[in-house]
Amino acid sequence: MKKILIITYYWPPAGGPGVQRWLKFTKYLPQFGYEPHVYIPENPSYPIIDETLAKDINPEVKIVKNKIWEPYQLAEKLNPKNKAYKGGHFEKKESQSFMSKLSVFIRGNFFIPDARKFWINPSIDFLKDYIQKENIDTIVTSGPPHSMHLIGLGLKKLNPNLKWIADFRDPWTQISYHKELKLTNWAAKKHEDLELEVLSNANLVLATSYTDGDNFKKIGAKRVEVITNGFEEVKQETEKDQKYFHITYSGGLEMLRNPISLWKAIHNLTRTNSSFKSDLKLNFYGSLADDVKQTIIDENLKSNLVIHGYVSHQESLDAINKANILLLTNFDNVASKGIIPGKLFEYMATGNPIIAVGPKDADVEKILNKTNAGEYFNHQEVDKIQKLILNIYNQWLANPEVRFNTNEKEVQEFNRKNLTKHLANNIQTL
Numbered sequence: 001m002k003k004i005l006i007i008t009y010y011w012p013p014a015g016g017p018g019v020q021r022w023l024k025f026t027k028y029l030p031q032f033g034y035e036p037h038v039y040i041p042e043n044p045s046y047p048i049i050d051e052t053l054a055k056d057i058n059p060e061v062k063i064v065k066n067k068i069w070e071p072y073q074l075a076e077k078l079n080p081k082n083k084a085y086k087g088g089h090f091e092k093k094e095s096q097s098f099m100s101k102l103s104v105f106i107r108g109n110f111f112i113p114d115a116r117k118f119w120i121n122p123s124i125d126f127l128k129d130y131i132q133k134e135n136i137d138t139i140v141t142s143g144p145p146h147s148m149h150l151i152g153l154g155l156k157k158l159n160p161n162l163k164w165i166a167d168f169r170d171p172w173t174q175i176s177y178h179k180e181l182k183l184t185n186w187a188a189k190k191h192e193d194l195e196l197e198v199l200s201n202a203n204l205v206l207a208t209s210y211t212d213g214d215n216f217k218k219i220g221a222k223r224v225e226v227i228t229n230g231f232e233e234v235k236q237e238t239e240k241d242q243k244y245f246h247i248t249y250s251g252g253l254e255m256l257r258n259p260i261s262l263w264k265a266i267h268n269l270t271r272t273n274s275s276f277k278s279d280l281k282l283n284f285y286g287s288l289a290d291d292v293k294q295t296i297i298d299e300n301l302k303s304n305l306v307i308h309g310y311v312s313h314q315e316s317l318d319a320i321n322k323a324n325i326l327l328l329t330n331f332d333n334v335a336s337k338g339i340i341p342g343k344l345f346e347y348m349a350t351g352n353p354i355i356a357v358g359p360k361d362a363d364v365e366k367i368l369n370k371t372n373a374g375e376y377f378n379h380q381e382v383d384k385i386q387k388l389i390l391n392i393y394n395q396w397l398a399n400p401e402v403r404f405n406t407n408e409k410e411v412q413e414f415n416r417k418n419l420t421k422h423l424a425n426n427i428q429t430l
Contacts, residue, residue, distance in 0.1 A: 001035045003134055004427070005064075007123070007151050008142040009116060011040040012057060015050030015313070017251070017342035021169055021208075021229055022142055024416040025423060027058045032424035036061045037134065039127060041068035041119065052312040066126050068119040071111070101182070109187040113146040113172065113194055120147050124154040131155065131162070138163040138427060146172050149198040156201055163430040166202035169229075171212050171338070174219075196220050203430050206423075209363045211338025225426050228367075230414040231345040240322060240400045245279040245393055248323035250316045251343050252287040259329040259357040260295055261379050265386035267299035269393075276393055280304045283323070285316050321350050324396050325389065330358030332379040337362040345414045348373040353392055353404045355385065371410045 006026065010019040026036040036058070042065040057063075111117055131139070139162060141152035149166050156164045172195045173188075183191070199205055199221040206227055207213035213226040247266070270277040282296070282304045296305055311319070320326055326347045330336050337359045344364060347354050354374025356364050365376035377385050412418065 001030070001033055002138070003035045003037060003136045004029070005037045005039060005127070005131065005134075005136045005139045006142065007039045007127070007139060007148050009041060009044065009145050009148060010046070010142075011038060011063075012053040013049050013051050014044070014046040015048035015053065015310070017229070018144075018169060019050075019053060020313075020342065021167075022140075023053065023056055024230070024232065025420050026061050027056060028417050028420035029424065030058060030060045031417075032421060034424065034427070037064055037136065038062070039064045039066070039123070039130075041066065043067055045070055048310060050312055052314055064130060066119075066123060068116065068122075070118065071115050105182040107181060109182070109184055112187060112190050113150065114144065116145040116147040117150070120150045120154065123151045124158070127151070127155060128158055131159070137161070138165070138430065140165045140167055142167045142169060143172075144170050146195075146198075149202075150194065153198055153201055163204075163427075164202050165204045165206060165427070165430075166198055167206040168212065168216070169208055171215065172198075174212070174215050174335070174338075204426060209338040209340045210366070211363050215338070227419055227423055227426075228340060228414060229342040229345055230416045230419045231349040232416050233349065240324070241281075242400050243279075244281045245276070245396055246281045246283055246323045247325045247327060247389075248283040248285070248319055249327040249329075250285045250320055250347075251341065253284065253292050253329065254287075254289045255291045257329045257331050258289075258292045258295060259327075259379060261377070261382045262327065262329070262355070262357055262385055263296050263299045263301065264382045265389060266304075267301060268382070268386050269390060270301065270304070273390070275397075276390075277304070279393075281306055283319065284308060285311050285319050317346065320347060320352065323350075323352050325392055326350070326352050326354045326374070328354055328356040328358075328364065328374075330356075330362065330364065332359060334359050340364055340367065348406065348411050348414065351404060351406055355388060357385070370407070372407045373404060373411065 006022050008022050012019060012023065026038060029036050038061055040063065107115065139152055139155060141148045143149050152164050152166060156162055173191050196219060199216055199219055203223065205216050205221040205224045207216055207224055208228050210226055213224045216224045266282065270280065282301060283306045285308045287310060288307055328341060328344055328347065330339055340363050344367065348371055354368065356368060356374060356376045357379055358364060360378055362376070368374045368376050375388055
């Protein structure tokens with residue numbers, strides 16, 4: 001069995017979507033002839049914890065740990081509410097405090113590419129010996145944080161014969177919130193130069209969306225393959241609620257992705273249809289930003305709103321299986337059309353109808369059209385969204401167990417095991 005080393009920051013007990021991609025790949029890689037070694041920080045600062053994900057770690061995976069120093073504890077003492085260091089969580093500009101603005105500026109200009117940069121050199125020193133000892137000839141770096149890719153770059157420079165796969169779960173300079181980092185010209189160029197160095201030196205660049213794949217080629221990647229995120233079998237033997245009509249959102253929702261048109265469409269239905277008003281439960285599983293919550297309340301939906309907070313991955317699967325409509329939303333700008341939220345694939349696997357809102361000609365729209373798993377709207381199409389919700393609601397009144405007639409063959413292309421087979425085939429050609 002060939003050995004492969006995966007370098008990643010996120011691993012159980014970390015929760016959220018970022019951890020699941022390589023957790024699932026490593027679960028199935030041994031079936032395709034690869035022994036995964038996973039390098040992770042010994043003392044990470046994870047914003048979300050989900051202990052239940054540990055059960056999915058394949059016992060054949062070899063875990064390698066090394067200590068990391070990161071500045072988050074200091075940053076959070078200075079400004080406990082600010083999450084700018086830990087991903088793309090940004091307040092509206094008009095509501096940002098001075099400390100929030102300062103934190104964002106420091107993150108973008110002093111911690112390049114990110115605040116995990118202090119793990120780069122110690123990891124290179126540690127892994128160069130480990131790779132030689134274990135006779136490993138293929139490595140994978142998974143970012144963000146994109147400092148993981150700089151570990152791969154350093155190892156590649158030490159050993160040019162090393163086969164290196166740079167997996168971009170999200171883009172680097174092309175990500176929608178990159179412009180929110182308040183970058184100086186020097187810092188912006190530094191980000192771009194490092195990104196180009198990674199893309200041009202990796203033997204294979206993995207993208208999670210078609211748009212990202214095209215952009216990586218334009219920037220300078222030698223070889224790009226699109227392998228999206230996916231799902232495992234998530235259908236549960238859970239009965240639908242016969243009493244309430246559940247519209248459900250799973251995952252975090254911040255103001256920049258707030259689908260105001262959706263809340264307006266739902267408000268219109270509650271105003272004109274009393275039975276819909278009494279039957280509706282608007283569920284949120286995950287973090288719901290206060291300003292998003294307020295826009296929902298402003299649409300007179302407070303009595304229908306149910307905020308469950310962060311739950312385990314298994315609980316979220318149960319929730320989306322029981323839903324009558326599943327909600328997906330994205331930033332209202334063309335730069336976001338390549339974002340494919342990981343929840344989309346688990347949504348599709350349930351067979352429940354999906355309503356997605358985002359920019360025109362997005363990758364999510366292409367997938368929904370291909371699989372017939374739901375319908376896609378832009379942020380201005382209130383009337384069309386309202387009409388679809390009413391149609392699904394009327395079907396529910398006639399039969400509470402009604403489901404979309406999805407294209408199951410196309411949906412199964414996004415099964416985690418099938419995606420891992422695609423990955424293994426690509427590794428073999430390096």
